[in-house]
Amino acid sequence: MSLLEVRNLNAGYGRIQVLWDVSIDVEPNQVVALVGANGAGKTTLLRALTGMIRIRSGSIHFQGHEMAGSAIESIVDLGIAHVPEGRRLFMGLTVRENLLLGGWRKNNRDLTRVIELFPALGERLNQTASTMSGGEQQMCAIGRGLMSMPTLLLIDELSLGLAPKTVDEIVARLPQIAASGTAVLLVEQDIDIALSVSERAYVVETGRITRSGPSRELLTDRSIQEAYLGLSPG
Numbered sequence: 001m002s003l004l005e006v007r008n009l010n011a012g013y014g015r016i017q018v019l020w021d022v023s024i025d026v027e028p029n030q031v032v033a034l035v036g037a038n039g040a041g042k043t044t045l046l047r048a049l050t051g052m053i054r055i056r057s058g059s060i061h062f063q064g065h066e067m068a069g070s071a072i073e074s075i076v077d078l079g080i081a082h083v084p085e086g087r088r089l090f091m092g093l094t095v096r097e098n099l100l101l102g103g104w105r106k107n108n109r110d111l112t113r114v115i116e117l118f119p120a121l122g123e124r125l126n127q128t129a130s131t132m133s134g135g136e137q138q139m140c141a142i143g144r145g146l147m148s149m150p151t152l153l154l155i156d157e158l159s160l161g162l163a164p165k166t167v168d169e170i171v172a173r174l175p176q177i178a179a180s181g182t183a184v185l186l187v188e189q190d191i192d193i194a195l196s197v198s199e200r201a202y203v204v205e206t207g208r209i210t211r212s213g214p215s216r217e218l219l220t221d222r223s224i225q226e227a228y229l230g231l232s233p234g
């Protein structure tokens with residue numbers, strides 16, 4: 001049984017349908033990428049998974065539970081954490097306070113795992129989030145998600161607005177996060193990064209999954225290189 005099993009999901013906003021028959025699987029301890037251009041429907045899928053929007057049809061099973069219609073709080077309790085696009089930290093609070101808020105529902109105050117992953121945060125626990133670089137803020141947002149001890153971490157546009165070197169540093173931690181019991185669904189416009197770090201990937205185009213498979217194969221696929229990686233047809 002997959003950790004997350006989405007089948008024929010249809011969802012959108014009001015009368016506008018955005019996702020069409022989307023099916024994806026995430027296995028335990030895996031990094032899976034969902035890649036696609038701006039506006040393809042990636043964030044909408046995460047919103048459907050976390051109960052922020054109602055789905056029209058299809059199913060979402062997490063550890064065998066049907067999730068459709070569940071409240072956001074119960075989704076956290078079941079073991080899903082969401083690192084939203086733009087991080088959404090409490091900028092006036094310290095790093096420690098932001099992290100502890102992530103652990104609040106699970107009564108987790110142990111910062112060890114997060115600090116081991118991101119030592120830079122350990123040195124900045126008493127700084128307000130607003131004083132940190134974009135990369136450190138992203139580390140803090142991921143750390144806050146991990147504080148709820150999830151079995152699945154959803155990360156929306158990890159690389160957005162960050163320098164390539166910073167992105168590499170953060171992305172390098174994802175396999176370690178997955179291996180220690182938190183599978184990662186990485187949503188990215190930057191397909192190169194997402195395919196490089198993940199084991200499997202899905203390509204979403206205008207709300208439909210058009211390709212899927214081992215990331216290594218997709219990364220070397222000619223049509224994907226031409227469409228997304230700036231390689232001219234030849």
Ligand SMILES: Nc1ncnc2c1ncn2[C@@H]1O[C@H](COP(=O)(O)OP(=O)(O)O)[C@@H](O)[C@H]1O
Binds near residue numbers: 013016018036042045
């Ligand atoms: N709150 C909303 N209301 C109506 N349409 C929306 C809303 N949010 C996103 N959309 C539309 O849904 C489509 C997919 O958007 P989104 O899921 O944000 O894509 P992505 O995350 O892949 O960039 C876009 O056409 C976008 O305009």
Ligand SMILES: [Mg+2]
Binds near residue numbers: 042043044085157
């Ligand atoms: Mg998005």
